[in-house]
């Protein structure tokens with residue numbers, strides 16, 4: 412029997428009623444669903460309704476197993492192909508991020524070795540709260556898949572992100588994760604097309620065009636030690652890379668941002684990994700793979716000291732020490748030939764002259780798909796604006812100077828188009 416199995420964890424929010432519709436759609440797609448409800452979920456939906464929909468008993472308590480043969484929390488998590496939390500409240504996200512297990516749902520989530528998809532739904536202020544965004548970033552870093560909530564009018568009368576996406580969009584995302592064909596005919600009010608698992612985005616996701624895409628961004632400078640107190644650095648502020656990571660997350664991507672030493676706040680919904688040296692950055696990039704797209708914005712130091720002594724180099728009566736340098740690994744070029752090469756690999760080029768010409772040479776040398784070239788002869792490094800020349804094998808797309816966050820959004824929309832085309 413190769414029917415794919417979903418363990419659906421329903422937590423207590425006003426959107427819990429939509430979980431019944433989700434079960435109906437998943438079963439129509441030929442998937443099996445077993446449900447676990449938290450205590451507060453049962454305030455919104457009765458276990459009886461859920462049991463009728465899943466055609467199975469509903470699990471809720473850790474210690475009420477009536478028979479030896481009844482299934483325990485470890486088995487519940489192990490027997491599924493995918494664990495889905497829908498709706499996922501701010502509370503369960505916080506517990507997951509902290510590793511708390513104080514009921515059946517949270518114990519399953521700590522015990523599972525299967526992929527986990529959380530579909531959050533909550534009030535817009537709760538969604539925007541730094542604690543929730545911090546927890547989401549932690550969960551993304553832990554490998555939990557997060558489906559971006561919809562924006563719009565909420566049950567509480569407020570407006571903004573936090574609404575549960577419509578059940579057909581959730582069902583489609585689940586099918587994509589399982590590599591299971593999604594038949595739109597089987598959902599109401601949809602055009603009759605079959606979407607192969609993992610391939611396309613539906614109209615419901617059009618405003619989140621990067622939903623389901625994993626995107627890696629490197630940003631900032633690297634610092635290369637000369638001794639414990641001195642280092643080689645450059646003027647990169649990290650602002651453009653952070654703006655790109657923020658734009659990618661706002662368009663629904665799962666973003667990992669690998670940042671050199673910069674003093675910038677982590678954009679909402681982004682999983683950030685701080686590094687210091689080029690070698691650290693390369694290791695962090697390697698760990699973040701596989702991804703759909705990598706955007707290498709970091710100004711990685713070209714060289715590092717062959718040896719950095721453990722003690723501070725003393726200033727010694729006119730004896731000037733020589734810096735013996737060696738080349739750093741080229742992270743971008745190494746990704747181009749990597750077994751897990753991202754589908755779209757983008758490098759940046761900071762140039763002070765012959766910008767497009769140098770970018771074309773770099774495109775070939777690095778083996779990436781696009782080079783985003785910018786003129787750093789002015790105050791671009793650390794400044795608020797930037798102008799891009801997107802150089803690809805097909806030509807050059809030159810964009811006028813704009814604020815770094817505006818141009819970042821435009822770039823990520825172009826990335827979304829390219830990923831959608833395959």
Ligand code: C5P
Nearest residue numbers: 707708709711739740741742743758759
């Ligand atoms: O060779 P250059 O430093 O001009 O290349 C710039 C591009 O290559 C940027 O995308 C940068 O992030 C990436 N790079 C890298 N590893 C290096 C040097 C540059 O990933 N060691």
